[in-house]
């Protein structure tokens with residue numbers, strides 16, 4: 202039985218039409234679920250008993266569970282237990298522009314990025330759309346506030362779970378649904394080109410972020426195995442097409458790893474690589490973990506790298522750090538409940 206929180210408005214409309222009812226019934230249900238946040242069918246006052254019965258027979262209304270929560274001043278990390286006993290994590294961050302959440306899209310990840318704590322657990326399975334949606338609903342319930350920005354950058358490669366990602370985006374972006382604006386939703390990929398192609402056809406207003414982390418194939422092959430399948434040239438070519446089609450600015454994520462990808466030469470090479478794209482580079486100070494040998498670049502080197510990009514007229518920022526105390530920083534999410542620590 203499908204979970205109701207993974208059903209798009211269109212699919213629910215089709216469901217009611219197939220069951221000889223009116224299409225607008227789907228909007229009524231969506232308004233209860235996502236506007237009024239009433240999840241109990243018995244409390245949906247203007248829905249008839251027949252409809253309630255029909256929904257009960259066809260959809261599961263249950264939730265995943267918040268297993269634990271760790272907090273630091275501007276960040277909260279949530280560990281969720283899924284119904285099959287697997288675990289995933291999400292991170293909530295308070296910014297001056299709103300509240301953002303970084304959600305997971307898979308249990309584990311097969312992409313094998315060498316610096317990534319999240320990917321140490323190989324992919325167990327894809328998350329279903331409802332399991333991604335419920336991360337948002339449960340966290341909003343916990344903080345009693347609405348989330349303004351969503352980033353799919355937690356555990357997993359979202360384009361390796363495209364169908365569920367697609368439904369998730371439709372549900373959270375729907376104005377009868379959770380209603381988060383397209384410009385406030387970002388999907389981050391390590392560079393799965395078939396996924397980027399589908400994404401630019403399906404969603405031309407949602408933000409795209411690329412985990413680049415290297416200015417050439419020699420370095421990228423060493424730290425990101427996906428580069429041996431889709432190399433940098435192919436990646437840049439598809440991004441040029443993406444830019445032409447969507448007119449959107451692309452974000453590049455670049456984790457600063459000492460003596461790996463942080464030299465001044467790397468900065469010059471990176472500037473040349475992206476100079477023809479409308480893009481923005483986010484330099485991320487690496488979060489060292491006890492399980493992985495990479496070191497964080499020295500502050501002075503991060504600043505030098507930043508200056509070189511700036512001098513070459515590249516839009517660049519150094520990411521504000523969140524959540525180091527609670528292991529919630531970028532690349533630190535992990536399923537440590539599963540004995541991976």
Ligand code: SF4
Pocket residue numbers: 310311312313314317318319320321355356357358391412
């Ligand atoms: S960085 Fe992202 S794509 Fe790479 S292993 Fe980690 S979770 Fe997977």
